[in-house]
Amino acid sequence: MEPGLVVGGRYRLASRLGRGGMGEVWASHDELLDRPVAVKILLAVLDDDPELAARLRQEARTAAALRHPAITVVHDVGDHDGHPYFVMELLTGRTFAALRSENGGTLPIERALALMAQVADGLAYAHNRGVVHRDIKPENLISDSGGVKICDFGIAHYAQASARFTKTGHTVGTAPFMAPEQWRADPVDARTDLYAFGVTLYLLVAAETPFAGPSFPAFAHQHLEIPPPRLSGVPANLADLVDRLLAKKAADRPASASEVAETLRAIRDNFAGAVGPQAPTVHKRRSDRPSAGQTTLTNTRAAMLRAGIRSGIRAFMLFVVVLCVSLPFLAPSDSWLAFGPWPVMLLTGVLIGVVAGCVVGTLAGLLSGSMGETDTVTLDNDQLTVTQRVRRKVNGKVVEISPRTFSVRWDALEHLAIEGKTHTTTLVGRFRPANEPPLAWAVEHGLQRREDGSYAIYGPTDRDLEKVDVGRLRDALPRYFGS
Template sequence: MRRGMLLGGKYRLVERLGRGGMGEVWSADDHQLGRRVAVKILHADLSSDRVVAARLRREARTAAALQHPGITVVHDIGEHEGHPYFVMELLEGTNFAELLADNPGGLPVARVASLMAPVAEALAYAHRKGVVHRDIKPANLVELSEGGVKICDFGLSRYAGAGSSLTGTGGALGTPAYMAPEQYAGRSADARSDLYSLGCTLYALLAGRPPFPGPTMVDMMRQHLMEPPPDLAERRPDVPADLHRLLRRLLAKDPYDRPASAEEVHRVVGALAGPARRRPDPPADPVPEPRPAERPARLSPARRPWRLPSPPMPADEGRGADRIETTSTPIRMRGGLVPGHPSWPGPPSGASCAATLACAVPVLAAVFSPDGRLLATGGEGDAALLWEVGTRRAVAAFEDHPAGIRAVAFSPDGRLLATGGDDEVVRLWSVTAHRLVTVLKGHAGGVSALAFSPDGARLAVGGGNRAVKVWNLAALRTVAAPKAPAGGVCALAFSPDGARLAAAVRNERVLLWDAAAFRTVTELRGHSGPVRSVAFRPDGTTLATGGEDGTARLWDLATRYTIAPLKGHAGPVRSVAFRSDGATLATGGDDGTARLWDGANGAPTATLTGHAGPVRAVAFGPEGMTLATGSLDRTVRLWQLH
């Protein structure tokens, strides 16, 4: 392969990134979608093996089915002059092998826990889907420059097992320093083999080297098969006892002596990473399961004037041309890092439209599920749609809002979807069962704002009525009704710690309530028209608002002063959303554009155009590199940030 070659009529090779036992990895330009991708191309000697090539394609499809923010996305497969190839997302960041090289004595315990907790979580997801990685090692784990961790080469390692012998490079069955004893013995690898490799990686990050370093392949095989793992306490006496016990179990020779699942590993390691790494606990008494009288959400009711949308349009079709106007570019450093990494990844320089979802009605609200697999949208029809982000198809329609849907919100655990509209009720739906769970009534003036508390125990509801109702979801009763000014509430948001509730109101103010007593803590004044949207930065230090005066604002919550007015929209700003790391703010306006801003100082970074109507909703995926924009032009656009 050489620079400039065109694969599949759309992937032009740019730079070779690496070469291994299976093939080469290149960066490439995707001319169809206007993005940079990674392409892994099989070596010629393996390409001629039809069984191997068929397995490659099968495993690529398996990997592509894994939709999780901690797993590298597989976009496409193809063949060029007899060479099968994968097309994957191109990651910006540093792999764990580089981190080890820079820290020969090992990393701090909390740092290791923060790196490995998301790896265990992603691995648990893959195992639940019946997929085994077979080559977990530091080089296949990447800390992203924008925050987060991803596992690479999912599915490729299964294909690697097609080889007939164990090679010195570990290309056939795994990587020798991280392989499970049963792999050395020629037995089948399963999820417990991944846990052993995970244990070797965890040990390496703490000790600065794997548990069995060799020096030769024969030595490594003997050590993995016969020798107990070295005592980590001799090298790292500061490692907690719980982590010592977990490592001993992960490195057990007998697979049955290892932890039952990667979920167990995630619980132990996640606890050491601190509360910031942990997901909110569900309510003590969860909302009841659907009663027999409750019915599933219908997918194609004949009596309704709307229909499920057609498949997504390619990014270059639909109303208007997709155009990115970039106004600044972040500085790239070694390994894709930016200044301040890992705590402050810089803002993206732009975005490209990856897909357009054709909706039947104008879109007023959109939100991603906490795991990023689903997108919920609501609008001027009587149903909220649930989309699979990976396949980009609508999988359910939650009906019975005859006056339209103005607000949608997922519970923090992703089990419930709340919908509200002008019919003055809130409906709670089971996301997995696609069934109505219960109806919360009594919201005079309609519902335009919904916000779950971070622990999932409460739901705040606001709208045209002056009272904001706060529901206890375990008891299904209201526990507070703080008063808003005349005109009602346009948007609500709980602070990340759940201590405050922010309300954007129609009289040019933002109210901050104490979320325990629901008394007004402060008012933020600065907009010269109704405030339409509000969002907390993930660290809780900053609040973003958007208003009908055509500006968005960043507020320092310690001083209660505006950090910066964000000017650029030629009309009302209807929606604001922070990226999961807080580095970027997205805004949507009636001028038909979405805009990206630096989340710290409000500097503009990009303008996203292409919608043929006002943009009423913006939402980031949890991985931080996907942005959804919903518009009155009856489309939702999915943008890939770069």
Template sequence: MTAMMNQLVAGRYRLEHPLGRGGMATVWRARDEVLGRAVAVKLMAEGALHDASAVERFRHEANTVAGLGHANIVTVFDAGVDGHLPFLVMELIEGADLGSLIARGRLRVEYAVTVADQVCGALETAHRAGVVHRDLKPANLLMSPDGTVKVVDFGIARTAATARAGLTAVATVVGTSAYIAPEQATGAPVDARADLYALGCILHEMLTREPPFTGEDPMAVLYQHLHQPPRPLRGIRPDVPADLEQLVLDLLAKDPSDRPADAGAVRERLAGAGSSPALTTLPMPAAPEAGAHGIRPEAVGRRGRATARPDRRNRRRLVLLGAAVFAAAAITGYLVNSSGSPDANQVADPAPSASAPTSSAPATAAPSQTASSPSTTATATQHQGTVADVQRVVTTEQLSGVLARDAAQDLHNRLKEIAKQRAKGRTNDADHKIEDLRGRLNSLQRTGKLTAAGATRITAALDALD
């Protein structure tokens, strides 16, 4: 990384220092020596060059954003290949991402409304061009000091034509689980309404400091997106106007046809959702100290265990749910900390309401402390983590249609018992239950509730427990 500092890219962009790094690319602050201005240069990682799909996404992002001219969409200045490394040159946003602001406290209602309004402006332009972002989240919304919101990271965006033509060789689930629309989570075709669902999640988080659904792992969050209704905002924060609460509920409708028709319709409803002064009257605060240059790691869930279970009526399939979809951290911001900005209280709600929780977990909350002894806690964490791996496999098999839902629930219950026995140090009892579970897998195959391939994958995960 340091070896690249001061390197000249494409004969004109002098790399100064990295702003953020992900598995596929690194974003640098750079100096355009031809025009004499600061820019952000996104360089593809050496290790990603062998991944043809990653290279295509990188190229696709450049082409997509270059065709979208809007004040609320980051501007692409240049793109190409330097030596063997693809690069993308964009405007440098001197500010923080929305996630960094939310980490400091929930936002004032009027501020959240104006942010959402600007995002809708960007979405109107993108959707009009047939582009669906598919990964809207707070980390992909950069906040300029002058109050302008910039939507970034169109790396997994798709055009309507591409979606219809089925140009992706294998259907995959893409997006961040805390903001993913139900139809997107199941691998079904998506349109602009998937972005509106994500906007509903973002609005909920701006107003409450948490997205509508949280859990300890991405699969738990997916369950809730698919089957659990969101909690009404006014039950968490009574000062939210009733019409704004209803808008968020409509945006979070499970069925896309029940959501607002388009971003323009959302803007109209935002205009009537209480005070919404021009955003330039609400300058951005300085980015929080934690995290490199205001880029925060993505957090799937912040507190509590997911309890939602899928109902038996929904038979939609989840196709190829790769762990990398949710675990890999992508570069989502091209920004630097600004100095001399007003205090965060200009945009953040200074104190929770009487009925709201007295404290909210930050974006990356520390583990809660319990009365358990260190040795007991460590043992439980280790074993439950392994059992959780098996549970994730069971969930994936269920959502991919090879495991009946009632059978999946039975397996989850058995796995919970195994985790409890191991946490208590009763390894013999846990081993007996594991053997019982293996027998149950054979029984499910005989009754047609589990395919042989699914049984093989679950058994392989069970073997890891031994």
């Protein structure tokens, strides 16, 4: 196809917007009604099977009759030299694929939920009228000023049947999004769209599809036989919904797109209104805050030694005190173990516990000091920087311990807080909406998203924040960020 070509006697092709396995999309001009349109011309032909062609064209016309805010309007269908074409409204928004790319691979969870709820609304409308899309994916979903638009209704089935007729054994579809029944060439229905919907939702929040292929046979095996990895770092009810959408058996998926839309909106409402654990919040610093220089907090060898001694004293004192106080009551009266009343035994236990704790704690502290992992939290006038040692496990065994560093600018945070005490202490931050990190970035840098939308920037999951001196960190934060 070339610019200037007139299709159907009225649609003049202007510029190619895209090309894919199904065909080409052109920005065009409807010379009869004097309006801009998009024309999608399919590559396959069905001239050798008039009955099949007629049936598919009728289905395309049925799809073209769909009128819903979330469905792209199809103005006309026809043939050009045996090639089917579809004339649609010309959209100016961005595909979900482009939105992902612009946001580092993912979308903020609340935005993904809002957009996909609109997609589910459109699917519910089409499914209620007996129309199945068959190729839901980010490239066929567009966000513009008017909301979400689903593209290519009625086109996927046309192209699929065309390809099967002209190339025996050839499968049309987008492999990462195809439901098991599509791989088996079984009949499809609305639940087939829900499977692709689930893959799309997974991709928007996790930066990758559940299965990576890379070949068609590999995708077929994965979609048919391998359970999809469960989403992590998202609300549990969202992960549950995606698990249902990606069920191998269509009967195990949600009953309708309407149900999915309602569930997504409920998750979004709960997600937006969730309140996390109560914690002291450090407010955004004032613009006139004086320079505070740089402060570095780390788990030094001396700090690890002191921590080991304290832990040893506590543990052995408790053990020995309990043992000494219990002996007079448990040992026979004529036994040498019952050598004093419980106050004497209590004092004896304390003394023995302190001595034993110092000895054992010193040994433990020396050992951790020589073999321990060093983490660092650095604060300066511009940002917070965390360098942490990260364990990578394969089959339950640690195969690598490597440092990982990331920085967060103060102006990217809405609040910062320290929660908990001693070994349960966590440094928690909430990012401003414009700086919301993509899920893949957060996972890569060891940040865990919580139900209230904040992130555990550094905490007790893999390491002990006590080793970076929580007291000093509490004292230092107001000088850099707020009070």
